Amino acid sequence: MSDEHNPGFNTNAVHAGYHAHSGPVNPPVEESSTYAFENCVDGADRFASRDKKGIYSRLSSPTVNALEKKIAKLEHGFGGIATASGMAAVSAVYFHFLDNESHVIATSSMYGPSRTILENSSFYKKWGVRATFLETSHVDNVRRAVQPNTKLIYIETPANPTLAITDISNVSALARKHGIPLVVDNTFCSPYLQNPLDWGADVVIHSMTKSIGGHANAVGGIIIAKTEKDYHDLRNVVTNTGGVLSPHDAVLFFNGVKTLGIRMDKMQESAKRIADFLANHEKIEWVIYPGHEDHPMHHLVGENRQMRGPGALISFGVRGGLVGAKTLLDNVKLNTLAVSLGGVESLMESPALMTHAGVPKFEREKAGIKDELVRCSVGIEDFEDLKADIEQALGKA
Ligand SMILES: Cc1ncc(COP(=O)(O)O)c(C=O)c1O
Structure with a gap:
């Protein structure tokens, strides 16, 4: 070399x-x-x-x-x-x-x-x-x-x-x-x-x-x-x-x-498929995912741009507000209800109840952190298994 x-x-x-x-x-x-x-x-x-x-x-x-x-x-x-x-x-x-x-x-x-x-x-x-x-x-x-x-x-x-x-x-x-x-x-x-x-x-x-x-x-x-x-x-x-x-x-x-690079490649691949699946699900009101064209700053994502890829985080709103979000989170089995992100295991949490509970509700909402928001960090498990888990939990929401 x-x-x-x-x-x-x-x-x-x-x-x-x-x-x-x-x-x-x-x-x-x-x-x-x-x-x-x-x-x-x-x-x-x-x-x-x-x-x-x-x-x-x-x-x-x-x-x-x-x-x-x-x-x-x-x-x-x-x-x-x-x-x-x-x-x-x-x-x-x-x-x-x-x-x-x-x-x-x-x-x-x-x-x-x-x-x-x-x-x-x-x-x-x-x-x-x-x-x-x-x-x-x-x-x-x-x-x-x-x-x-x-x-x-x-x-x-x-x-x-x-x-x-x-x-x-x-x-x-x-x-x-x-x-x-x-x-x-x-x-x-x-x-x-x-x-x-x-x-x-x-x-x-x-x-x-x-x-x-x-x-x-x-x-x-x-x-x-x-x-x-x-x-x-x-x-x-x-x-x-x-x-x-x-x-x-x-x-x-x-x-x-x-293994960051290879983990991230796998996580991003599944995250994209999960974001697409959520965007088409009747129980989901909205999806925020930098890889979707409707993300306001999507132009900053891609090869040679600020973000070389969209990442493996998805934020989405479950129909039914906080109750809907809680029902999903209490019923997932493979996706772990836990804070933190970016690891090999898929995690989901409610910022309104957990990571951002210390921010007053008024300030939270001003910052766009709605009660129905669920944050999902997609891990390296097989996509079909993650999808099946979310599907069964949304069935109860
Ligand atoms: C974006 C971001 N910055 C900083 C922190 C704080 O890191 P730690 O929990 O390692 O103290 C976190 C933790 O979740 C985070 O998500």
């Missing part, structure tokens, strides 16, 4: 971050919180180094570093910082970019806790931080909301659970004009389908708990920065506030992400 050859996504997913020429093919889980120095000069040198390797595993762990390098490669970033959860990544980003009395613009139907910690929680409110939540898929809304003290634009695309898509390059052009950092939560797409840094974002975050891990077996997050400066600043925030990922969980994500 020539030195100029650029490996494809699946090759990087398997080999980036750690590639053995001899010895174990997976990064060993290094179970040591602290590291011996050869002598005082060696200890002092390690403390003086920028990467802080071989000191103390909150500062740097080889197992976690292997994962960070792999995901940074997949996201086309300068570097990655793994965190103990997706929310630890969200919090580190808020903590880093927001000051006293600053203003943030954020996607209205973002993940519930990412929104509620800005909205209700005393720790941001007591510093006078204010947030404007709006439909960021309309860039004019974002333009109108910019204030002199806006210190962060934070978008989730597709948003949760409305699957509204924001055009990242439009928002990033606006953010650059005003010198405001743009952070994108890329959890729903995963780096297989979308690379926000390529479209002008400064920082990407993920809940790795979802499709990066893919097996619902660990909680974790990651921050990927485009520039060396943001990478080091955010690394400082995470190591000093302490929300780091454990090496045991790092190796689960390291191995999980190796």
Whole structure:
């Protein structure tokens, strides 16, 4: 292979971050919180180094570093910082970019806790931080909301659970004009389908708990920065506030992400068939799926576009409002009634009752999160089995 050859996504997913020429093919889980120095000069040198390797595993762990390098490669970033959860990544980003009395613009139907910690929680409110939540898929809304003290634009695309898509390059052009950092939560797409840094974002975050891990077996997050400066600043925030990922969980994500591409291909294929089936079912009022032409931002989905594929999430409204949605959810057998998404198992949930119950009903409805909405994350089971399960449960709705 020539030195100029650029490996494809699946090759990087398997080999980036750690590639053995001899010895174990997976990064060993290094179970040591602290590291011996050869002598005082060696200890002092390690403390003086920028990467802080071989000191103390909150500062740097080889197992976690292997994962960070792999995901940074997949996201086309300068570097990655793994965190103990997706929310630890969200919090580190808020903590880093927001000051006293600053203003943030954020996607209205973002993940519930990412929104509620800005909205209700005393720790941001007591510093006078204010947030404007709006439909960021309309860039004019974002333009109108910019204030002199806006210190962060934070978008989730597709948003949760409305699957509204924001055009990242439009928002990033606006953010650059005003010198405001743009952070994108890329959890729903995963780096297989979308690379926000390529479209002008400064920082990407993920809940790795979802499709990066893919097996619902660990909680974790990651921050990927485009520039060396943001990478080091955010690394400082995470190591000093302490929300780091454990090496045991790092190796689960390291191995999980190796199959991200093939899992996502299979999940997308079934999701498309399920979305078509739901769209034609008499008990379903509406379906939101980025792969359908009636999705308002469908033009951003496809080869060489912002989203290289429509993903495996479908939001749909069951006839009969909340009662109809509950009947479906209480009667599915193969589809698991559970929050989370992006894994090998198909999951369904009611945002009004579960993930977004903390958002007041009025605000929820303003953000398009209706009572009858069911969010479905399609896994890798056989399509015919998933369809039969939904069909029998809808028969009871
Ligand atoms: C889009 C999105 N961002 C962030 C999070 C938070 O991640 P975690 O649960 O790993 O803390 C979630 C969790 O569901 C999510 O869906």
